[in-house]
Amino acid sequence: MPGDVKVVERLQQEGSYVRAAAKGMGITLRHLLDPNKKTQQYPDEKWELSPRMRGTHRMAVHEDGRAKCVGCGLCPTVCPVNCIKLVPAEDENGERYAAIYEIDEFRCIFCGYCQEVCPVEAIHLGVHYENSEYTRERWVYDLERLCEQDHPVTALWDPSDPASE
Amino acid sequence: MPGVTGTAFVIATAAKALLFFTLAMLCVMLATIVERKIAGFIQDRSGPNRVGPWGILQVIADGVKNIIKEETMPAEAVRPFFLLAPALAIIPATILFAIIPFASPLPTSWGLVEMIVADVPIGFLYVLAIASLGVYGVAMGGWASGSKYSLLGGLRGSAQMISYEVALALSLVPLILLAGDLRVPEIVSMQQTFATGPPTYAVWFVAPLFVGAFLFFVSGLAETNRLPFDLPEAEAELITGYHTEYSAMKFSMFMIGEFAHVITTGALVTVFFLGGWDIPFWSGDNIRVLADGTVIGDPTWWKTILTLGMFSLKTGLVVAVFMWIRWTLPRFRYDQLMDLGWKFMLEAVTVYILVIAGAILVIESAGMEVGPLYALILTAVNLALAALLFFVMDRGTIIKGAAHGARYQARIGSRETATPAVPLEEGREARQHAR
Numbered sequence: 001m002p003g004d005v006k007v008v009e010r011l012q013q014e015g016s017y018v019r020a021a022a023k024g025m026g027i028t029l030r031h032l033l034d035p036n037k038k039t040q041q042y043p044d045e046k047w048e049l050s051p052r053m054r055g056t057h058r059m060a061v062h063e064d065g066r067a068k069c070v071g072c073g074l075c076p077t078v079c080p081v082n083c084i085k086l087v088p089a090e091d092e093n094g095e096r097y098a099a100i101y102e103i104d105e106f107r108c109i110f111c112g113y114c115q116e117v118c119p120v121e122a123i124h125l126g127v128h129y130e131n132s133e134y135t136r137e138r139w140v141y142d143l144e145r146l147c148e149q150d151h152p153v154t155a156l157w158d159p160s161d162p163a164s165e
Numbered sequence: 166m167p168g169v170t171g172t173a174f175v176i177a178t179a180a181k182a183l184l185f186f187t188l189a190m191l192c193v194m195l196a197t198i199v200e201r202k203i204a205g206f207i208q209d210r211s212g213p214n215r216v217g218p219w220g221i222l223q224v225i226a227d228g229v230k231n232i233i234k235e236e237t238m239p240a241e242a243v244r245p246f247f248l249l250a251p252a253l254a255i256i257p258a259t260i261l262f263a264i265i266p267f268a269s270p271l272p273t274s275w276g277l278v279e280m281i282v283a284d285v286p287i288g289f290l291y292v293l294a295i296a297s298l299g300v301y302g303v304a305m306g307g308w309a310s311g312s313k314y315s316l317l318g319g320l321r322g323s324a325q326m327i328s329y330e331v332a333l334a335l336s337l338v339p340l341i342l343l344a345g346d347l348r349v350p351e352i353v354s355m356q357q358t359f360a361t362g363p364p365t366y367a368v369w370f371v372a373p374l375f376v377g378a379f380l381f382f383v384s385g386l387a388e389t390n391r392l393p394f395d396l397p398e399a400e401a402e403l404i405t406g407y408h409t410e411y412s413a414m415k416f417s418m419f420m421i422g423e424f425a426h427v428i429t430t431g432a433l434v435t436v437f438f439l440g441g442w443d444i445p446f447w448s449g450d451n452i453r454v455l456a457d458g459t460v461i462g463d464p465t466w467w468k469t470i471l472t473l474g475m476f477s478l479k480t481g482l483v484v485a486v487f488m489w490i491r492w493t494l495p496r497f498r499y500d501q502l503m504d505l506g507w508k509f510m511l512e513a514v515t516v517y518i519l520v521i522a523g524a525i526l527v528i529e530s531a532g533m534e535v536g537p538l539y540a541l542i543l544t545a546v547n548l549a550l551a552a553l554l555f556f557v558m559d560r561g562t563i564i565k566g567a568a569h570g571a572r573y574q575a576r577i578g579s580r581e582t583a584t585p586a587v588p589l590e591e592g593r594e595a596r597q598h599a600r
Contacts, residue, residue: 017558017559018555018558018559019559021493021494024493024494025489025490025493025494027493028207028489028492028493029489031206031207031208031209032203032206032207032489033206034206034209036209037205037206037209037210037211038209038210039205039209039210039211041211041214
């Protein structure tokens, strides 16, 4: 062999090939015949998700279908990646609402600050994934689409142990 | 019943060629899915299971994908050879099927049709001649690609296949000594009725020629470029070696060629050592067609189907073992490969021929007829030889370091900077102490 290749001197019995190969064949045969396969058949079987899993956003709505958002502007402020676009407005009764509310799910890091900071518990993260799209534009969820989401919302803390003790 | 002659012979041969080629290609398709399934099972996965029942249509999906993919042509490639190489890889593997007897002869209204495409008197030599052609596809593909990786793969392939061909050919010599005929159907008949007189017991040559079968199997692995001998491909080092530059259907041709080669080798192991289409513990399938056309036995159509099934089963098992080995053993290093081929296999097979020839000489000069006792003595001799062979193989013959022993010691001794070699036993103690 060219160069100074360090070659470990082995004892004769450490240079076994036949026994080592036979042992390996035994191991692979055992796995070959083992009916208990580890593959998760993904689209058919899915993971059981934690209630605290942070996924796709969801906007809570009033009973008449209006979004609960009051357009206070806290969530775009706290958002570390600036993925929330909010243009607040005021209706004839003097109630504030979000005229434009968009979340770029592609940009979102799912930190959950928006849910934590929301004073009226309007915006939530959800226990949901699998949101693939054909274009990037489709990843920007507008208010209507956020209100339509119906997956369970994320629990930011364990309800039985709110102080995380 | 006489054999078919004249026009019927031509038609029968053409039909057989077409039938067996189709069957072989179907088996290749099946082998690709079985390979992936076995790979999956061994690694505790399920393997492909989305397309069709048990993923069996995956091969069709793969085929369609390969056909509609883009054909690339590297700028450096030598066009004619680059196009020729995939064909050269697939042809030798498929034409080897010509001399393999698949089943017992089929009686038809035109005469007896032997279930072998070409019953040539020198079928055995044909195997050796065609098996050596397989190297051209690999070497040519590697060279014509105009890529360093491919060239290295092609060079390795040619060196390896030529080295192991010697052992492959020689490991079949004891078989010829025992069978006494170069006709492949005769080798099968000899295993069915291992006697010169009236038929007695079936003796598959894997027993009286166990070491030969083992050496043939190992050389066959090397000839087909399967792990642990897949140095021409060597994904980790040569990014699939000789077919690095091939894409789409040309790549697929190499793959089909490899699988066809695997199936052919499996069929050869079956024919030479596992009794061919012989159904064990049943003498009804002992049908022998002599070279002059005389038929001994009673051929019927259902026996043909049964024996074909038996042949497929045996071949399938051998192929499954090929795949099992592939997903178990790691690849040899190049020098280990050459050492194994030239310094071990060649010696082993030469000694083996001498011992078997000697044993046969002794047995026959003792006046013993070919029969069960004859086979038993040879089996005993083989088991002793196998024990010796495995003992030697197990004592650092294969996986020792390249620069080992006295040469290595002399070289590190001659260097001033060399660290003094710790005696092995002390080193072990120190290691164990540290632990």
